[in-house]
Amino acid sequence: MSTYNPSGAADAGDAPAGWIKLVDPWAGFALAHPPGWTVRNELGTLVVSEDPVNTVAAWIASAPLAGAANVHDFAARYVAAVRASDASFDAVPDPAPATDTVLLRTHCRRGTVALEGRINMIVRGDQVVIRGFQVPAGGAGADAPPRAAEMLQILNSFRSFTAPPRQVFREPKEGAFMAAVPAGWIAAGQVARNTWTGATTCEFTAQSDPRGLTKVCVPGSFWQFNDTWLGTRFMPATKFAAEWLPKKLPRKGLRVETSEPWPELLPRLQAEVAQLGIDPRSVEITAARTTGTFALSGTPVRERVFTATVRKPQAGFGDPLAGKWFGLLQFYYHAPEGEFAAVDGVLAGIARSFRIDPGWQQRQNAQAAQQQAMANMMAQQAMAQNRQAQQNFMNAQHHIWANQQQVSDGIMRSWQNQNAAQDHAMHQWSNATLGVTDVINPDTGAIRQVDNSFDQHWVTNSGTIIGGTWGTQPDPSWHHLEPIKL
Numbered sequence: 001m002s003t004y005n006p007s008g009a010a011d012a013g014d015a016p017a018g019w020i021k022l023v024d025p026w027a028g029f030a031l032a033h034p035p036g037w038t039v040r041n042e043l044g045t046l047v048v049s050e051d052p053v054n055t056v057a058a059w060i061a062s063a064p065l066a067g068a069a070n071v072h073d074f075a076a077r078y079v080a081a082v083r084a085s086d087a088s089f090d091a092v093p094d095p096a097p098a099t100d101t102v103l104l105r106t107h108c109r110r111g112t113v114a115l116e117g118r119i120n121m122i123v124r125g126d127q128v129v130i131r132g133f134q135v136p137a138g139g140a141g142a143d144a145p146p147r148a149a150e151m152l153q154i155l156n157s158f159r160s161f162t163a164p165p166r167q168v169f170r171e172p173k174e175g176a177f178m179a180a181v182p183a184g185w186i187a188a189g190q191v192a193r194n195t196w197t198g199a200t201t202c203e204f205t206a207q208s209d210p211r212g213l214t215k216v217c218v219p220g221s222f223w224q225f226n227d228t229w230l231g232t233r234f235m236p237a238t239k240f241a242a243e244w245l246p247k248k249l250p251r252k253g254l255r256v257e258t259s260e261p262w263p264e265l266l267p268r269l270q271a272e273v274a275q276l277g278i279d280p281r282s283v284e285i286t287a288a289r290t291t292g293t294f295a296l297s298g299t300p301v302r303e304r305v306f307t308a309t310v311r312k313p314q315a316g317f318g319d320p321l322a323g324k325w326f327g328l329l330q331f332y333y334h335a336p337e338g339e340f341a342a343v344d345g346v347l348a349g350i351a352r353s354f355r356i357d358p359g360w361q362q363r364q365n366a367q368a369a370q371q372q373a374m375a376n377m378m379a380q381q382a383m384a385q386n387r388q389a390q391q392n393f394m395n396a397q398h399h400i401w402a403n404q405q406q407v408s409d410g411i412m413r414s415w416q417n418q419n420a421a422q423d424h425a426m427h428q429w430s431n432a433t434l435g436v437t438d439v440i441n442p443d444t445g446a447i448r449q450v451d452n453s454f455d456q457h458w459v460t461n462s463g464t465i466i467g468g469t470w471g472t473q474p475d476p477s478w479h480h481l482e483p484i485k486l
Contacts, residue, residue: 015157026349028163033154040264041352048154052263055110056147058133058154064126071123075102078121078130091119106134116145131155164346171202176360179218180353181206182346192220198371200364206350213299214335214343216350221329223248227311234311234325237261237288241307245290245329249305254294262289262306265330269308275361278312278321285310287330293337303334304344306351439481448481457481 015021015032022039023030033039033048040047050056068074072093079091086108094103104119117134133151169187170178176191189204201220208214225232235244242259265287270280290305311325331354333347334340437452441459450457454467458478466478474480 016153023345024349025345026163026352027345028161030157030159030161031154032157034150038263040267042267046158053110054134055113055115056135058151059131060155060158061130062124062127063130065123065128071100071102071121071128074128075104075121079104104132106132107137108134118145118148131158169204169206171204171357174360175357177202177204177354177356179204179206179350179355181350182208184208186210202356204354211297213296213301214339214347216331216333216347218331218351218354219329221248223327225325225327227323227325234284235309237286237307237309237327238290240309240327241288241290241305244327245305245307248329249332251294251303254292254303256290256292259288259290262287265306265308269310269328269330273310282314283310283312296334300337301334302337302340303332304348305332306330438484440484441479441481443479447484450481 016034019032019034020037021030021032027041029046031039031046031048034050037048037050040049045059045061047054047057047059049058063074065071065074068077075091075093079089082091083089088109089106090108091104091106094105100123102121104121106115106117106119108115108117114137115134116137117132119130119132122129133145133148133155135145135147135151138146165183166180167183167185168178169181169189171189171191174191177189179187179189181187185206185208187204187206189202192201192203193199194201201222202218203220204218205212206216225234227234238259238261242256246254246256266285269285269287270283273280273283273285285308287306287308290307291302292305293300293302295301306329308328308330309325310328312319312321315322331351333351335343335347436449438447439450439457440447448457448459448465450465451467455469456467456472456474458466458468458474458480460466460475460479461477465481466474468474
């Protein structure tokens, strides 16, 4: 993220042959380190490391003396703070203390590796300058840790110089973010909200001239993909930047020269993931720096684009990140080719200075949580209304069925009555044709057909039918048969 010893910049001092001399004009420092090492700014501490987990590393920082009575009191507080986050850390002060200087002999562990180091603290006005290193521990009783001479060469190569004057830009409407820009530069920014998805992004630009030939942009752009054979498979940031991203950038004739892994972005990306409540260790993150050239308003410019790809490989069912990955355009900057080397470090420094306001972020998170709670409540209400609608439908169906049954029963009864009347009429017509009538024995309920020429009928015990008139005197053993009335 810094420029390599441009012409006229401050030097990193004497360094062994083959070492890299690194100059950061924006931060105002220069130093030298062995090839392959990385230089990172971790929360104000400049860390020069041989490996990603800092088993071999040197660092330089400055901190206010603040409420400490002296440098020894400051050192005690420093040791207590480190020990609170790393129980393996131990520090023993030099047996010959000085008034304004403290030397600590340190020990700690990184997994199974025992580390040994030195930390020097010296007062400069109201500040304490902290210089230290750590390496894998050597044999007991040695005067100095292994590779101490190499680490001291790195620390002694450090030089500071006056950085260019700068101004602070703050997003004007909501105070959502801020960034440092060189004095006199043109800066602009806004909070953009997607009407359809509700996604909120922060967009920032800074340029040295009205044409925007020398410009830094933090676009807040990201893309979501489905990590399936029907979608777009996850790819490292180097491939994403070189193959996919040029289609999305508004560049005509962009020629990609290099796309290389850029681990300096990882600490920042991991911190952003942690702010979302996700364990960074559960997320796979790759980062890249892509360099290319194109023509802007007829002027050849060189551009650097910083991208990342993120996924959660072990996301389980129900996890919103399951089966998805994201491509991020962190920031990019460009300048005329002949000026690019001189301003590369400044442009990178502007981009690194971009910070989201914590208070604004908390408000956004609270608002998002409130909206999610409202959405959950509305979903529950919708489910309840749906259940009620289903119950109402079933009740209506039941009533319709009951009404249909009643109507059906009425129709059947009417049909049965009609059929009974028709049957009775036909039976009567048949009796009249045959000259008979129907009678019933009230004692037994037996129905008989008898000659209709008699007014009265009886049946004997032997079953013989006897017909007569109203004046007939029946035998006491006869049983009177009554006519069946319609």
